[in-house]
Every structure is written in C-alpha cells, then in structure tokens.
C-alpha cells in the first residue's frame with residue numbers, strides 16, 4: 001500500500017510537470033526563457049492526434065515568409081522540428097509560427113516567446129516557476145524539468161546543481177538525497193519547512209561554448225493528517241439493557257488514519273453467526289472529510305433470547321499484528337426500585353398534605369361526626385379533652401334591653417349551636433354552679 005501511494009504521488013508530480021499549457025487550449029501558447037540561456041521550442045500542433053508521421057514542419061518568425069534557418073551554428077535555428085535559441089536574448093521576445101504539412105493536411109500555430117531577466121538579486125524570475133506539490137511526512141521528489149533536449153555531444157546529461165532560495169548547501173540535510181540519473185532531489189519525511197523556491201542549474205555545452213540552463217520549482221507542501229492509531233468508537237465495554245424479545249442492533253466501529261481495518265464480532269469464542277445463524281454481520285467503511293476512516297461491522301439481534309444475556313459480545317480488529325478488543329454485554333432491564341421509591345415518596349407526601357388540608361377545612365365537621373358517632377360511649381367528655389367548645393358571657397338582666405340578651409344567650413344560641421351543630425357551650429347563668437363563676441371572674445380580673 002505504501003509503495004502504491006508513493007507511486008501515485010510520483011505520477012501526480014509528473015503530471016504537474018507537463019508544460020504549463022495544453023496545446024488544444026491555447027490559441028497562442030506561451031513559452032518562457034531566461035536571457036542568456038538556451039531553449040528549444042516545440043510546435044504545439046505536433047501533439048494533435050491524427051497527424052501522420054510523414055509531415056514537414058517549418059518555423060517562421062512572425063510575419064516573415066522566409067523560414068528560420070536550419071544552420072546549426074546560427075543563434076536561432078530550426079532543427080528536428082524544434083526552434084532553437086542558443087542562447088536567447090531579450091530581443092527574441094515575440095511571436096513565432098510553425099507550419100505543419102502532411103499530404104493533404106496543413107496547419108499553422110503561433111507561439112509567444114518571452115525572454116525574462118532574473119528578478120532583482122534573485123537567480124530566477126518569479127513569473128516562470130514550475131509548481132510542484134508534496135505531502136508532508138511522505139517521501140517526495142523535486143524534479144528538474146525539461147532537460148532532456150540538452151545533452152552533451154557524447155549524449156550525457158550534464159551535472160545538475162541545486163539551490164534553495166538561490167543558495168547552495170541545503171542538500172547537507174540528511175533527509176535530502178540527490179537522485180543523479182533523474183535530475184531530482186529525494187526528500188525523506190517531507191515537512192512544511194521544505195516548501196520554497198528550488199533552482200536547478202546545469203552547464204550546457206554547444207558548439208564548444210558553455211551556457212547556463214536553469215529551472216526554478218516552487219514547492220508546496222500539503223500537510224497530511226497524522227496517522228491516527230485506530231481506536232474503538234463503540235463499544236466501550238459497556239452493557240445494554242434489552243428486554244427479552246426486543247430488537248437490538250449490535251454495532252462496532254473503529255476510527256483510524258488507515259483504510260482497510262476489518263472489525264468483527266465474536267461471542268463465546270465463536271463468530272456470531274455460528275452462535276446464532278440469524279446473526280449476520282454487515283461490514284462498512286467510510287472516509288470522513290478529515291481523511292479519517294471509520295470501519296464498522298454490525299448485526300441485528302431481532303429478538304433477544306435468554307442465551308444472549310449469558311455471554312459478552314466481543315468486537316475485535318487486528319492492527320500491526322496486535323489484536324484490539326472491546327465488548328458489549330446485554331442485560332435484562334433491572335427493576336426500577338429507585339423509581340418506585342421516588343414515586344412512592346411523592347404520593348405519600350401528597351397524601352399527607354391532602355389529608356391535612358381536608359382536616360383543616362372540615363375539622364369541625366369531622367369532630368362533630370366523631371362526636372355524633374361516639375356520643376353514646378363518651379358521654380359529655382369529648383375527644384379534645386375539653387368539656388366545652390365555647391364559653392358564653394353575656395350582660396345579665398338589664399331592664400332596658402327587655403331581657404333580649406338573656407333570650408339570645410339562653411335560647412337561640414343553644415338552639416342553633418348545641419341542637420343543630422352539636423357544640424357544647426358553657427353558658428354563664430346556665431351551666432355555672434355557685435362559686436364557680438366567681439372563681440372564673442376572679443381569674444379573669
């Protein structure tokens with residue numbers, strides 16, 4: 001797997017190195033070169049499909065009817081279908097045409113060459129950089145592109161020198177390795193610090209003269225999420241309360257930085273489907289947006305049976321020759337004693353409160369009812385251990401009042417309160433014995 005990802009990475013790097021345009025897309029394709037450096041421009045039409053191998057290709061300077069010379073010693077010449085500038089000068093910036101003819105096919109294409117100077121105090125021009133991307137933590141490669149055409153007379157690739165931010169010496173880092181045959185630098189354990197401008201330069205000898213050829217690569221490093229050690233999301237060695245006959249989904253899932261983990265269920269040291277043939281595991285895997293993978297397996301217990309309570313259900317997965325385990329235990333639901341206690345307590349309090357309220361409101365009636373029903377046994381003595389409920393005092397025998405208070409106290413009050421309501425009244429002048437009244441009057445004073 002590791003190998004494959006690095007291969008993929010390599011391919012994606014190479015794809016990025018293909019010229020900055022695609023021939024079909026550009027009406028006038030752009031080419032760049034640094035002043036003083038040789039370059040060879042290819043005709044973008046040649047990449048068109050369906051073109052016969054037997055064709056002729058001729059380069060023209062913009063607007064000129066005379067083809068560019070094929071004289072190899074000329075600074076600008078055409079050779080093998082390419083337009084060579086050895087080297088380019090600032091005046092060379094401009095349009096060039098390539099004319100492609102086969103037996104019954106003819107096509108023309110214009111290209112736009114721009115000759116740049118280096119940016120001030122830099123060894124490159126920021127407008128003509130190749131872009132490459134690498135993933136952090138992986139092994140990566142920076143490739144010096146488009147050097148194939150520049151071989152020595154004996155067809156050897158000249159030595160390539162590397163600079164980072166125009167300074168040599170960065171290759172002393174042990175993580176970096178020169179891959180000579182490939183014009184590339186290998187980087188082990190890429191870090192974000194590796195991003196930057198890399199310039200590769202070689203000396204090209206043509207017709208006995210030496211020229212510099214350089215390329216600058218802008219390297220981006222994408223942060224890769226750290227490989228996360230896999231761990232159970234669920235279960236967490238927990239119990240589930242499930243009633244006999246109920247339906248339970250047994251799910252186990254693992255989050256990790258790697259794909260392809262396969263968790264599986266076991267119970268009683270057997271796979272779950274040999275424990276019960278209706279327990280059919282279903283595996284799934286999904287990758288979250290953070291690049292983390294979730295692998296899971298689940299099965300249905302469509303009806304919980306007694307035997308399901310007897311064992312723990314273990315979920316396993318294997319990672320790096322190590323086995324990881326977590327379990328679920330099914331339990332019949334416990335009697336909810338606490339619930340009963342709380343419920344009972346509340347109703348008890350309510351009952352007491354209710355009783356008290358009833359007593360408060362109907363106290364008199366209750367006492368009377370009690371008295372009525374118990375009167376025969378209790379005689380005059382009542383439950384609250386008082387002989388009388390009320391003590392009636394009234395002004396005695398005033399002539400002017402026509403004995404009205406006497407009548408009220410001695411006739412109406414007893415009639416209503418004693419006969420109808422059942423109170424025991426102490427009425428002064430009726431229930432007082434000689435001497436007693438005096439005593440109470442002494443006490444009152």
Ligand SMILES: *[C@@H]1O[C@H](CO)[C@@H](O)[C@H](O)[C@H]1NC(C)=O
Pocket residue numbers: 054055102103
């Ligand atoms: C290529 O085309 C030219 C004329 O355009 C013809 O003379 C020549 O024989 C052709 N060669 C091949 C290999 O078809």
Ligand SMILES: *[C@@H]1O[C@H](CO)[C@@H](O)[C@H](O)[C@H]1NC(C)=O
Pocket residue numbers: 062063064094095
């Ligand atoms: C290219 O040639 C056309 C016509 O021959 C001319 O009008 C145009 O200015 C030229 N462009 C350049 C950049 O030389």
Ligand SMILES: *[C@@H]1O[C@H](CO)[C@@H](O)[C@H](O)[C@H]1NC(C)=O
Pocket residue numbers: 052103104
């Ligand atoms: C040239 O064109 C004719 C018809 O336009 C076609 O039959 C023939 O195959 C073409 N030949 C080539 C070499 O493209």
Ligand SMILES: *[C@@H]1O[C@H](CO)[C@@H](O)[C@H](O)[C@H]1NC(C)=O
Pocket residue numbers: 028030095112113114
């Ligand atoms: C050629 O390229 C240069 C630099 O990119 C640009 O300024 C110029 O306008 C281009 N010319 C044409 C005719 O596209």
Ligand SMILES: *[C@@H]1O[C@H](CO)[C@@H](O)[C@H](O)[C@H]1NC(C)=O
Pocket residue numbers: 174175188189
């Ligand atoms: C790259 O990292 C791995 C593990 O982190 C380490 O074993 C290895 O030595 C490192 N390689 C270099 C060249 O630093």
Ligand SMILES: *[C@@H]1O[C@H](CO)[C@@H](O)[C@H](O)[C@H]1NC(C)=O
Pocket residue numbers: 125126127165195196197
């Ligand atoms: C790369 O070069 C550009 C100028 O072209 C500069 O702005 C940038 O800071 C450089 N990158 C680094 C990482 O130094």
Ligand SMILES: *[C@@H]1O[C@H](CO)[C@@H](O)[C@H](O)[C@H]1NC(C)=O
Pocket residue numbers: 210211212
């Ligand atoms: C190549 O570039 C280096 C560094 O800029 C410079 O010292 C050297 O003279 C150049 N060589 C040629 C042939 O231009």
Ligand SMILES: *[C@@H]1O[C@H](CO)[C@@H](O)[C@H](O)[C@H]1NC(C)=O
Pocket residue numbers: 233234251252253294296
């Ligand atoms: C993992 O399993 C638990 C328990 O069934 C579930 O609630 C959760 O959604 C699952 N997580 C993922 C990412 O599938």
Ligand SMILES: *[C@@H]1O[C@H](CO)[C@@H](O)[C@H](O)[C@H]1NC(C)=O
Pocket residue numbers: 249280281282298299300
């Ligand atoms: C579990 O049962 C549900 C319906 O209750 C069904 O949708 C699901 O596909 C079943 N899963 C498995 C693994 O049998």
Ligand SMILES: *[C@@H]1O[C@H](CO)[C@@H](O)[C@H](O)[C@H]1NC(C)=O
Pocket residue numbers: 236237325326327
């Ligand atoms: C869960 O139980 C398994 C096996 O009994 C044990 O290996 C594991 O460490 C436990 N995990 C936790 C989080 O307690």
